[in-house]
Amino acid sequence: RYPEARIIFSGGAGDVFLPDFKEATHAPGVFADMGLDPGRIIYESQARNTAENARFTFELAGPKPGETWVLVTSAFHMPRAVGTYRQAGWRVIAYPVDFSTPGDRAFELRFNFSSGLGSLTRALHECLGLFFYWVTDRSDALFPGPDG
Numbered sequence: 135r136y137p138e139a140r141i142i143f144s145g146g147a148g149d150v151f152l153p154d155f156k157e158a159t160h161a162p163g164v165f166a167d168m169g170l171d172p173g174r175i176i177y178e179s180q181a182r183n184t185a186e187n188a189r190f191t192f193e194l195a196g197p198k199p200g201e202t203w204v205l206v207t208s209a210f211h212m213p214r215a216v217g218t219y220r221q222a223g224w225r226v227i228a229y230p231v232d233f234s235t236p237g238d239r240a241f242e243l244r245f246n247f248s249s250g251l252g253s254l255t256r257a258l259h260e261c262l263g264l265f266f267y268w269v270t271d272r273s274d275a276l277f278p279g280p281d282g
Contacts, residue, residue: 140176145158145181146186148182184272188222197224214264214267234256264277
């Protein structure tokens with residue numbers, strides 16, 4: 135829909151045990167499979183965490199006042215991502231994707247230990263990440279929300 139839009143994909147090696155596996159190295163093939171021209175995308179492959187995604191991408195893009203930039207990431211991860219991008223000096227519009235809840239189901243009371251444990255682990259990871267990013271001044275707020 136926006137052929138003139140600049141696109142930057144940030145994804146380095148987030149796993150200390152696989153330092154050579156960089157998301158940005160594999161992304162062009164995925165984008166090509168989706169029908170998007172991988173040549174119109176700038177790839178940032180050095181970031182190892184969300185704070186570095188924000189900082190390195192900001193340096194690559196050099197956003198100017200008045201420009202509109204959209205941040206696309208998983209919904210569960212969006213608050214921490216937005217906080218780090220703001221801390222890097224970049225005001226972005228959040229566009230969450232990959233929601234963990236279907237949103238169209240009625241409440242069901244059931245017990246699934248493995249699924250519940252996985253959800254708890256993911257939630258704890260993000261909550262602790264929000265707290266530590268805020269304490270270490272990598273995020274502009276404990277729980278970043280929409281601007282204004």
